[in-house]
Amino acid sequence: MSLAWLDDIQWTEDGLVPVIAQQHNTGRVVMFAWMNRESLQLTVAEGYATYWSRSRQRLWRKGEESGHRQKVIDIQLDCDADVILIKIDQEGGIACHTGRESCFYRSLIDGEWQSSEAVLKDPKSIYHK
C-alpha cells in the first residue's frame, strides 16, 4: 500500500504530530500525545494506538504496561494536516495513568483547578513496577 498518506502530514521539525484520542462512542476526550511516522504507521498496521514518548524518546504502545490499550476506530486529519484525531475504544475504560477514564479530569472553578472525577483504579494496581 502506498504511504503517500504519511507524506500528506505536516510533521513538526522533530518529526512529530500531535494526537487527540477520543472515546468513539461517548465523545469523551481521554488523552493527548504525540506520534512520529513510525508510530502512526504501527497504529494503522496493528489497529491499536502507538505513540512516541517524548520523555522516554521511544515508541510507546499504549497499554504496554497497564493493559489499557486503545483500539483504533477512525483516524482523522485536520485542515492544516498537522493534527490528528483518533477515535478509539479504550480497553479497561481507563486512559489516564492516574487511574481515571480521562486525563482531563480537572476544571477551572473559582480560579482553581478542581478535580471532578474519581479514580477508578489505584495506579499501584495498574503499574507493577
Add this chain to the structure above:
Amino acid sequence: MSLAWLDDIQWTEDGLVPVIAQQHNTGRVVMFAWMNRESLQLTVAEGYATYWSRSRQRLWRKGEESGHRQKVIDIQLDCDADVILIKIDQEGGIACHTGRESCFYRSLIDGEWQSSEAVLKDPKSIYHK
C-alpha cells in the same frame, strides 16, 4: 483573583500550551490550537476563546474576522498540566476556516485521507479580505 492557576500550567519553552476545543453539547472536537499565558487569561476573563497564532505571532480572538466566536463553557487541564481542553459553544456552528463545522473532516480510508464532511458556508463569504 490569584493567578496561581496559570502558574500550575506546564508551558512549553515558547510559553505555549496546546488547546483542544470541543463542542460542549455534541462532543465534536472542532479544532486544535495554542494559547499563551495572556490568551488564556483573556479567554477566562472574556468568556470567549482567544488563541495565540504561531504563524502570525499575535493574539487571535477566534471569530475576529469570521464572527464564529467560541463561547467558553468549561476549561479543563490534563494530568500532566500541559494540555488544555475547552468545552465551547461554537457560534455559527463553523469552527474551520474551510467553512466546515470541524477542522477534522478527513478520515484515513483505504490509505487515503478522504473528506467526509460538507462545506456549510463558502469561505469567501466568511472572510472578506
